[in-house]
Amino acid sequence: MPPTSETLTAERILETTEEVLRRHGPAKATVVDVARALGVSHGSVYRHFRTKAALREAVTKRWLDRTSEALAGIVAEDRDPEARLRDWLRGLFDAKRRKAGDDPELFATYMVLTGESNEAVPEHIDDLTAQLTRIIEAGVAAGTFASDDPQSTARAVFHATGRFHDPCYAPEWAQPEAEADFAALVELVVLGLRA
Amino acid sequence: MPPTSETLTAERILETTEEVLRRHGPAKATVVDVARALGVSHGSVYRHFRTKAALREAVTKRWLDRTSEALAGIVAEDRDPEARLRDWLRGLFDAKRRKAGDDPELFATYMVLTGESNEAVPEHIDDLTAQLTRIIEAGVAAGTFASDDPQSTARAVFHATGRFHDPCYAPEWAQPEAEADFAALVELVVLGLRA
């Protein structure tokens, strides 16, 4: 829990809200709980976030952004685009699977939060498809990928691999055939992209 | 509603259960309701179905099988495998989208039912991937598709197109970009299959 004597900042509220969500779950985590954990009145929390929904959405955005940032490194590298695409898809799958497997309750909590939020998820998907677009553009430039519209192709690749990053499939990720299915799907997608 | 004077048969119970589910929804449709609609005591329903869950699962299976049967025709045709694959994927997408769009409440009801059932959905998926496998095998035989393991490739195609047949994406099917996204995804998949 963060120290209670510093000035109250949006950042500290977000950290504490994450903590309260982890402890109480999405259904029982109240603004009053967050305020109590921070040692302030709940009115002070409303000074930084207009509504409870806005607070939850901000927490959700932070959580999603952590995944995007981890993958941004692969996009920025200067390597064979096909290898980067494979690593990027693998990185996304592993990150999601790890989150879902390591702490299923927390993952379920964020599933509820993303379901509530209208902005956070589309923004996250835009982030990710923008990254994919850059990799595919690099592949087209290098002559290894064929695409007359990298943005649309990136969407197609993102949709095609949904089974291995969309949270609604999280239960399947633990099954033994998941690895082979992932490999087969990536192979199909990469073949479809080749010039 | 079916006539009440005929002998009580599993088939009549299933029809009436569908009717009751359509009218009352999954949460409020009880075995007593079904028995009342049939003009019998609920004990008689339990003579044909051991539990309420078994009754619901049987209704779910019937519903899913109707989709499989509609697509089986395309598999059996004697045409260019690539064209059949395109038609099959289009047929699956259209069938699901129509079900979801025409009667959203009934679709939501069946989403609940499939969520309850442990057998029906995997069986349905096995049905569909078996159909896909036959089309891909035909393509390999004809030399238009490349695959060293049509069954695994069929799974990959099924997974790749999940966004356009998996009910968890039903809300997206009504959006204007769905058509273009579907076309782009089918193109990617077909390119990935070409010999």
Place this chain on the structure above:
DNA sequence: CAGCTGACAGATTTCAATATCTGTCAGCTG
């Protein structure tokens, strides 16, 4: 006076009493 508090109204959630449902079975009926 910028930032925090705490009382407040209306909305939401909890909880326990009450009603309904599931699944069984002894016995009725045609």
Place this chain on the structure above:
DNA sequence: CAGCTGACAGATATTGAAATCTGTCAGCTG
């Protein structure tokens, strides 16, 4: 006597009263 009925026990769902929460704001405090 094959098939159906309806009463029953335990499980589940509904209901409404009480408790809690959300969001506001007038006023306190450093």
